[in-house]
Amino acid sequence: MTLLRRTLRRIRRDENGGTLVEAALLIPLVFLFLFGAVEFLFAFHQWNRALKAVERGARIAIVSSPVDAGLATVTNTVAGLFPGDAVPANYFRSVCSGASARCTATAGGIARAAAYDAAAMRRIVFGRGARQACGDASSPEEAGMCDLFPAITPANVVVEYAHTGLGFVGRPGGPVPSVTVSLTGLVFRFFFLDALAGLGPIRMPPMRVTLTGEDLLSTSPPTR
Numbered sequence: 001m002t003l004l005r006r007t008l009r010r011i012r013r014d015e016n017g018g019t020l021v022e023a024a025l026l027i028p029l030v031f032l033f034l035f036g037a038v039e040f041l042f043a044f045h046q047w048n049r050a051l052k053a054v055e056r057g058a059r060i061a062i063v064s065s066p067v068d069a070g071l072a073t074v075t076n077t078v079a080g081l082f083p084g085d086a087v088p089a090n091y092f093r094s095v096c097s098g099a100s101a102r103c104t105a106t107a108g109g110i111a112r113a114a115a116y117d118a119a120a121m122r123r124i125v126f127g128r129g130a131r132q133a134c135g136d137a138s139s140p141e142e143a144g145m146c147d148l149f150p151a152i153t154p155a156n157v158v159v160e161y162a163h164t165g166l167g168f169v170g171r172p173g174g175p176v177p178s179v180t181v182s183l184t185g186l187v188f189r190f191f192f193l194d195a196l197a198g199l200g201p202i203r204m205p206p207m208r209v210t211l212t213g214e215d216l217l218s219t220s221p222p223t224r
Helices: 002-013 018-061 118-126 192-197
Strands: 092-097 102-107 110-112 157-163 177-183 207-212
Touching: 018 118, 018 157, 018 177, 018 207, 118 157
Parallel strands: none
Antiparallel strands: 092 102, 092 157, 102 110, 157 177, 177 207
């Protein structure tokens, strides 16, 4: 019994291999922290690229034909007003979703039939020209949203046109709306944390950028 007690006492006091045990406990935590830092920087990179893509989409949208194909004529005639009169406040609004491939619109507080222009939405997402893919822009001026963030598809984009108080009835260039491009349905992608900690994709918060419309025409204006 005395020998057993001595043996147990010696085992309790023995510190050989203690460093190895500590390392075995700490190394996984160190790697988790290191990979977590890498993933955080990568997530921030994705967020920044997505935000730049929204800004790019808004810039294209304000100088391109509207996704709502009938928007250009919405202020041609306004009941009770004459050409040159100011358009009433909040007169029109149109929201076009790439996910549903349709636009919902109002004019003068009444629902208005709105045709969805898929080519106009593709121009915002894929860039100017007839391209249907990301990363094939030959110059920065031709780049679309997905050239900046390849995960973006038309299904992630919503374009809204709303009356700003600018313009007038019968304006030759059409109305002057505020144009809001929103990005939804994207997720952060993870490499290490998903495998090490079972962390799945996290949804990005919606992003939006609003600018004032310019010529809203993708082609050169007709000659007179």
